[in-house]
Amino acid sequence: MDAALLLLADSRLPAGGHAHSGGVEEAVRVGAVTGPDDLARFLRGRLATAGLVAAALAAAACELGSSVIDAAAPARRRPADLASESTGGGPERTGGPPEPIALWRRLDAEADARTSSPAQREAARTQGRLLVRTARRIWPSPVLETLAGAVPEGAHHPIALGAAAAAAGCDPGQAALAATYSSVTGPATAAVRLLGLDPVTVHRLLADLAPSLDETARAAHTAARPERGAADPESRWTPHPDGEGTADPDLADPGFAGDAWWAALPAAAAPALDLLAENHLKAGTRLFVS
Amino acid sequence: MGAHHDDRHDAPDGHDRALRLGIGGPVGSGKTALVAALCRGLGPSMRLGVVTNDIYTTEDADFLRRAGVLDPERILAVQTGCCPHTAIRDDIAANLDAVEILEERFGPLDLVIVESGGDNLTATFSRGLADAQIFVLDVSGGDKVPRKGGPGVTTADLLVVNKTDLAPLVGADLAVMARDAQAVREGRPVLFTSIREDGGAPGVAEWVSGVVHSWRHRHGHAHDHADGPGPDGSGEIPVTVDRA
Numbered sequence: 337m338d339a340a341l342l343l344l345a346d347s348r349l350p351a352g353g354h355a356h357s358g359g360v361e362e363a364v365r366v367g368a369v370t371g372p373d374d375l376a377r378f379l380r381g382r383l384a385t386a387g388l389v390a391a392a393l394a395a396a397a398c399e400l401g402s403s404v405i406d407a408a409a410p411a412r413r414r415p416a417d418l419a420s421e422s423t424g425g426g427p428e429r430t431g432g433p434p435e436p437i438a439l440w441r442r443l444d445a446e447a448d449a450r451t452s453s454p455a456q457r458e459a460a461r462t463q464g465r466l467l468v469r470t471a472r473r474i475w476p477s478p479v480l481e482t483l484a485g486a487v488p489e490g491a492h493h494p495i496a497l498g499a500a501a502a503a504a505g506c507d508p509g510q511a512a513l514a515a516t517y518s519s520v521t522g523p524a525t526a527a528v529r530l531l532g533l534d535p536v537t538v539h540r541l542l543a544d545l546a547p548s549l550d551e552t553a554r555a556a557h558t559a560a561r562p563e564r565g566a567a568d569p570e571s572r573w574t575p576h577p578d579g580e581g582t583a584d585p586d587l588a589d590p591g592f593a594g595d596a597w598w599a600a601l602p603a604a605a606a607p608a609l610d611l612l613a614e615n616h617l618k619a620g621t622r623l624f625v626s
Numbered sequence: 627m628g629a630h631h632d633d634r635h636d637a638p639d640g641h642d643r644a645l646r647l648g649i650g651g652p653v654g655s656g657k658t659a660l661v662a663a664l665c666r667g668l669g670p671s672m673r674l675g676v677v678t679n680d681i682y683t684t685e686d687a688d689f690l691r692r693a694g695v696l697d698p699e700r701i702l703a704v705q706t707g708c709c710p711h712t713a714i715r716d717d718i719a720a721n722l723d724a725v726e727i728l729e730e731r732f733g734p735l736d737l738v739i740v741e742s743g744g745d746n747l748t749a750t751f752s753r754g755l756a757d758a759q760i761f762v763l764d765v766s767g768g769d770k771v772p773r774k775g776g777p778g779v780t781t782a783d784l785l786v787v788n789k790t791d792l793a794p795l796v797g798a799d800l801a802v803m804a805r806d807a808q809a810v811r812e813g814r815p816v817l818f819t820s821i822r823e824d825g826g827a828p829g830v831a832e833w834v835s836g837v838v839h840s841w842r843h844r845h846g847h848a849h850d851h852a853d854g855p856g857p858d859g860s861g862e863i864p865v866t867v868d869r870a
Contacts, residue, residue, distance in 0.1 A: 352719035355707035
C-alpha cells in the first residue's frame with residue numbers, strides 16, 4: 337500500500353499538522369535555530385529522540401490495528417454469522433470484533449510515559465485527535481472506531497498515526513516511516529515560514545536526512561516487533577474459522593501478543609525539546625500550537 | 627461505522643447542530659468588531675459560540691473576552707501556523723475540533739461564529755467548516771476592491787463593506803463600491819456598515835438571524851431524517867438584498 341502511505345504522510349492531509357512546529361518556533365524565538373545549519377542539527381536530534389519513539393509507537397499501534405482488522409474481516413464476510421451473533425451479544429455488539437479498548441489505552445499510556453512535558457502531551461493528543469477525526473472519514477475502519485472509543489480526548493499522535501496507517505492498509509514498517517518522516521518535515525516547514533529560509537535549501541537538508549529516516553524507522557519497527565519465538569503470523573489475534581469463540585468482548589484481545597514488548601519500546605528522552613515545548617506555551621506571541 | 631457520540635472525533639452532519647457562520651476578510655476590515663456586534667445583537671435571543679483564528683497571539687479572542695459580549699469560555703482561539711487561509715479552507719481540522727468542543731461544552735447552540743485570521747481577497751471558508759459565510763471589506767482599502775473581486779468578494783453569502791464613515795476621508799465612492807459589488811456578486815446581498823459610528827451592525831444581525839432561522843427550520847428534526855443528505859450548500863439560504 338505504498339500509495340496509501342504517501343497519502344498518509346503528505347503534508348496536505350487535512351489533519352491539522354500545519355499548525356505545529358515541533359518546538360522549532362520556540363527554538364527560533366530563543367535563538368537556538370537561526371539558519372540551515374542549526375536547523376539540520378535540530379532535526380537530527382529530533383529524529384534520534386522524539387522521532388524514534390514516535391516511530392516505535394506508530395509501528396506498535398499499526399500492529400495492533402492490523403490485528404483488529406484481521407479479526408473483523410471474517411465477520412464482515414459472513415453476514416449470516418454476524419446477524420446471529422448480534423442477537424446473542426450485548427447491547428453494543430453488532431457482530432463485529434471485540435473492541436480492544438484496553439489495549440489501545442495501554443499503548444496510549446506507553447506514549448504518555450514517554451512524553452514527560454505536559455505541553456507536549458497536550459500537543460500530541462490534539463494532533464492525534466485531529467488525525468483520527470480526519471482518518472476516520474478517509475479510511476473508515478474498526479481500528480479507528482475502537483481507538484476513538486478508547487481514548488475519546490485524543491490518543492497520542494503516534495498511536496493515531498499507527499492506527500490510521502493500519503486503516504489505510506499500511507504495514508507497521510510503513511507506519512514507522514511515516515512517523516520518522518513527519519517528525520522532521522513538520523518542523524522543517526515551520527522553520528521555512530518562521531525564518532524565511534530558502535525552501536530548496538531546507539528540502540536538501542531533508543533529502544540528506546532521508547537515509548536516517550529509513551534507518552530510524554527500521555530500528556523502531558524492529559523494537560516494536562521483535563522475534564516472537566515460536567509465534568507465527570497466524571498467532572496474531574485470529575478469530576476461529578467458524579466465527580465463534582473469537583473472544584470475550586469485555587476482555588482485551590487474548591490472541592494479540594504484541595503488547596508484551598510495549599514496555600521495552602524505545603524511550604529516548606529529549607529534555608531540550610521538553611523545555612522548548614513548555615516555554616513555548618508561556619510565550620506571549622506564537623503562530624504555532626506547539 | 628457506529629458513531630461515538632461521546633468522543634470528540636466525529637464530524638456530524640447538519641442535523642442537530644448549530645449553524646456555523648464564517649466571517650472572513652482582510653486585516654483591519656472590522657471582522658472582530660463585527661463579531662462583537664453580532665454577539666451583542668444576537669446574544670439575548672441565541673445561544674452562541676465563537677472561534678477566532680488569530681494570526682498572532684490571541685488578540686482577537688482577548689478583545690472579545692474583554693468586550694464582555696459573551697461568556698469568555700464560549701470563545702476559543704485556534705492557532706494557524708502562519709497560514710490563516712489553510713486553517714479555514716484546506717485543513718479545517720483544528721477549527722472543526724474547536725467548534726465541536728464548544729458544542730459539546732455548551733450545546734445545544736444556535737450559532738457558532740468562526741472568525742478567520744486576516745487574510746487576502748482569495749481566502750474563503752471551506753463548505754466543510756462554514757454553512758454560510760460573510761466577507762468583510764472596509765472602504766479604506768479603496769473603492770476598487772469590490773471590482774477586483776476574488777472568491778471572498780464574489781462568493782460570500784453576504785458582503786459587508788465597513789467603515790463607511792471613513793469614505794469621505796479616503797476618497798472612496800460608496801456608490802461605485804455598491805455598483806461593482808453588485809456586478810460581481812450576481813445578486814447576493816451587500817450591506818454597508820459603520821460599526822463604530824452606529825455602535826453595532828443591526829442589518830447584519832438581522833441577516834444572520836434569517837439564516838439561522840432557516841437553518842433551524844431545515845435541520846431541527848434531526849432524527850426524523852437522520853440518513854438524509856449533509857448540510858445544504860449555503861447557496862440555498864434565502865437572502866434579502868438589504869443595502870443601507
